[in-house]
Amino acid sequence: MRSPFAYTPRNRPLQAASPGAAVAYLGALLVVAFCLIQQLLLEVPLVGYILKPEATQGAVDGFRDWLARNGRRAGIGVAAVLGALLVVRGIAGLAHAQDNLLLAVDNTFLTPLLQDSLALGADISMLSTTKYIDGHNATIGGSLATHDAALTERLRLVRKTLGTIQAPFDAWLTLQGLKTLPARLNLHCGNAAQIAKWLEDHPKVAKVYYPGLESFPQRALAERQQKAFGGMLAFELDASTEDSLRFIDALKLCTCAESLGSVETLITNPATASHCDIPLDVRARLGVPDRLIRLSVGLEAPQDLIADFEQAFSSVFGGAR
Amino acid sequence: MKFASRLVSFDVCPQDPYRPMTTPIYQTATFEQVHADSFGEYDYSRSGNPTRRVLEDQVAALENGTRGFCFSSGMAAIATVTHLLKAGDEILADWDLYGGASRLFGKVLNRSGITIRYVDASDPANITAQITTATRLIYVESPTNPFLRVIDLEAVAAIAHQHGALFCVDNSTMSPYLQNPLDLGADIVLHSATKFLCGHSDVTGGVIVVKDDALANEIYFLQNAEGSALGPFDCFLLLRGLKTLKLRMDAQQRNAEIIAKFLSQHPKVSSVYYPGLPDHPRYAVQQRQARGGGAVLSFTVGSSESAKLIAENSELFRISVSFGSVNSTISIPLKMSHASIPLELRASRTLPEDLLRLSVGIEDSEDLIKDLESRLDAI
Numbered sequence A: 001m002r003s004p005f006a007y008t009p010r011n012r013p014l015q016a017a018s019p020g021a022a023v024a025y026l027g028a029l030l031v032v033a034f035c036l037i038q039q040l041l042l043e044v045p046l047v048g049y050i051l052k053p054e055a056t057q058g059a060v061d062g063f064r065d066w067l068a069r070n071g072r073r074a075g076i077g078v079a080a081v082l083g084a085l086l087v088v089r090g091i092a093g094l095a096h097a098q099d100n101l102l103l104a105v106d107n108t109f110l111t112p113l114l115q116d117s118l119a120l121g122a123d124i125s126m127l128s129t130t131k132y133i134d135g136h137n138a139t140i141g142g143s144l145a146t147h148d149a150a151l152t153e154r155l156r157l158v159r160k161t162l163g164t165i166q167a168p169f170d171a172w173l174t175l176q177g178l179k180t181l182p183a184r185l186n187l188h189c190g191n192a193a194q195i196a197k198w199l200e201d202h203p204k205v206a207k208v209y210y211p212g213l214e215s216f217p218q219r220a221l222a223e224r225q226q227k228a229f230g231g232m233l234a235f236e237l238d239a240s241t242e243d244s245l246r247f248i249d250a251l252k253l254c255t256c257a258e259s260l261g262s263v264e265t266l267i268t269n270p271a272t273a274s275h276c277d278i279p280l281d282v283r284a285r286l287g288v289p290d291r292l293i294r295l296s297v298g299l300e301a302p303q304d305l306i307a308d309f310e311q312a313f314s315s316v317f318g319g320a321r
Numbered sequence B: 001m002k003f004a005s006r007l008v009s010f011d012v013c014p015q016d017p018y019r020p021m022t023t024p025i026y027q028t029a030t031f032e033q034v035h036a037d038s039f040g041e042y043d044y045s046r047s048g049n050p051t052r053r054v055l056e057d058q059v060a061a062l063e064n065g066t067r068g069f070c071f072s073s074g075m076a077a078i079a080t081v082t083h084l085l086k087a088g089d090e091i092l093a094d095w096d097l098y099g100g101a102s103r104l105f106g107k108v109l110n111r112s113g114i115t116i117r118y119v120d121a122s123d124p125a126n127i128t129a130q131i132t133t134a135t136r137l138i139y140v141e142s143p144t145n146p147f148l149r150v151i152d153l154e155a156v157a158a159i160a161h162q163h164g165a166l167f168c169v170d171n172s173t174m175s176p177y178l179q180n181p182l183d184l185g186a187d188i189v190l191h192s193a194t195k196f197l198c199g200h201s202d203v204t205g206g207v208i209v210v211k212d213d214a215l216a217n218e219i220y221f222l223q224n225a226e227g228s229a230l231g232p233f234d235c236f237l238l239l240r241g242l243k244t245l246k247l248r249m250d251a252q253q254r255n256a257e258i259i260a261k262f263l264s265q266h267p268k269v270s271s272v273y274y275p276g277l278p279d280h281p282r283y284a285v286q287q288r289q290a291r292g293g294g295a296v297l298s299f300t301v302g303s304s305e306s307a308k309l310i311a312e313n314s315e316l317f318r319i320s321v322s323f324g325s326v327n328s329t330i331s332i333p334l335k336m337s338h339a340s341i342p343l344e345l346r347a348s349r350t351l352p353e354d355l356l357r358l359s360v361g362i363e364d365s366e367d368l369i370k371d372l373e374s375r376l377d378a379i
Helices: A013-017 A030-042 A054-069 A088-099 A147-164 A168-178 A181-200 A219-225 A241-250 A280-286 A302-319 B003-008 B049-060 B074-082 B099-112 B123-130 B152-163 B215-226 B231-243 B245-262 B283-289 B304-313 B343-349 B365-378
Strands: A024-028 A076-078 A103-106 A125-126 A143-145 A205-209 A232-237 A267-268 A293-296 B067-070 B090-094 B115-118 B135-141 B166-170 B188-192 B206-210 B270-271 B295-301 B328-333 B353-358
Touching: A013 B090, A143 A147, A147 B074, A147 B099, A168 B231, A181 A205, A181 A232, A181 A302, A219 B188, A241 A293, B003 B049, B003 B245, B049 B067, B049 B206, B049 B231, B067 B074, B067 B215, B074 B099, B074 B135, B074 B188, B074 B206, B074 B215, B099 B115, B115 B123, B123 B152, B135 B152, B152 B166, B152 B245, B206 B215, B231 B304, B245 B270, B245 B295, B245 B365, B304 B353, B304 B365
Parallel strands: A076 A103, A103 A125, B090 B115, B090 B135, B135 B166, B166 B188
Antiparallel strands: A024 A143, A125 A143, A205 A232, A232 A293, A267 A293, B067 B206, B188 B206, B270 B295, B295 B353, B328 B353
């Protein structure tokens, strides 16, 4: 894979980071982006469809059927689901085969540096800038980018009308953080690859979800669609949910906090944190096991992170590996 | 405690061991948790932030409400209130609204199947006549912008509640110092915090205050779900500006009264709209429900050319949208703050092209009068 880090965005980083994009906007928040899309573009009540994560081709087929049933009353928002990648180009093709249908991709996990969603066919690329773009856990923010000038104008008008803007100070902090994005991502990816491999070899770990592992079912897709494998991974311990939670509590270097993409390693239990608002049946369809642990790998030395995992394994499960 | 004391005597930093005199800026997106499956008071700044919380509690206290919420702009606050509604619901609003609110009501909410009808709410009988079973929200500003019409808030609240509708008042032109709509029966009071609450033109923000717990929970749900909350740095600036609200407003209102009197006696001025003048048609209502006429007023000067000349040549009144700052500002509502009113509504609203709006600042009143006098002499 060609290194995506050779390129350093300079004067207009967000625009440069998404080459050729007509415009990149900072709005108040990612969630607002969904709201904008709903109110502005669809002009119909928002209908949700969750792409099944387990089988990519099945997901696309299911989605095609669903589109056929719902026709033009649909817009597509694609969010990253841990443990599965979605074929952006394939979904874009389906979207654009319908009139008046747009594809929006939540590109937060990878950023435009690692996946150019717009080049893959998405109409809108969405980022929670709170994550890798800021990278320092200093701001809350979101952005939308598109190649389409008419769409840009509509987004601009709706943002103005809803008043969901980002304050100048937070925009400035985000810009400061953005300058080190390529360097940070490089380290995030390298560290995540090491940690993923180490976890996979650990006897108390039942399963590791990281697109860079040979065992990851969609590794070929990741290589084709992404420029690197990213800094996010998830894993299941060979243990109960209760012990998995005790394991998280025992970690000292990894911080238990919501959010991701920051310089510090953050660890969460999605079932009780980021995904707790998702109804149980939907969570089951998404394939989020209760014991799943999500890790946003930071910029600490990987040896220190591994030492932290080792002491947590010892303290929860005893000394023997 | 009196209002002046409440502005500066509150807990600026609950539980802080160092007892700072101002609220620290918690510029953080997330908060470390002790346990993986149970959370502390704060977990993520979209859901809650200590700096924002101090501001939200303070504005709630100043408006005599129980819960306050701060947003990234006044429009984000207004949009949040409208998200309490669902398809098929109807908003009944006074016709003299800020242009941005008209645009939201007329051009965005219609996509969600929410209808908007406008009435002249300065006569509450018009509301009684127009309210239907679909009316879920009655929405007014008082005094209105830019005509400074006064709505009898107690009367409208009674009608709203008789019909099971929510009553929301945009209190931006008055501030909680001069008027407390919740005490007059409103369910929701909102502000463009950009205006008098901030007072220094350095923050864009919005505020909602309510007194009902169930309503507060709904607003909180929307603030968290939509991610429209105000950032910590801007909350700090607002907390700072808010402390001088009474000082500023006293000075600005005093200046506005002097200017309104001067303008109403000037031969080149055809009409003056200011609820602090005894000949204002609802002067008595304003006297009853507020503590003065405020610091925003408007007047007409006969032609759009004259209006343009006055605005462009005045020295102390700077041309800008917005109001409520320590600096005096001047604007032509038709072309500025109200240009976003949908065309079909603008025809029925008949905003005069020679209407000038002043937001009076804290400068010396003699300087302000001298400036206006020479501008009027020149036309």
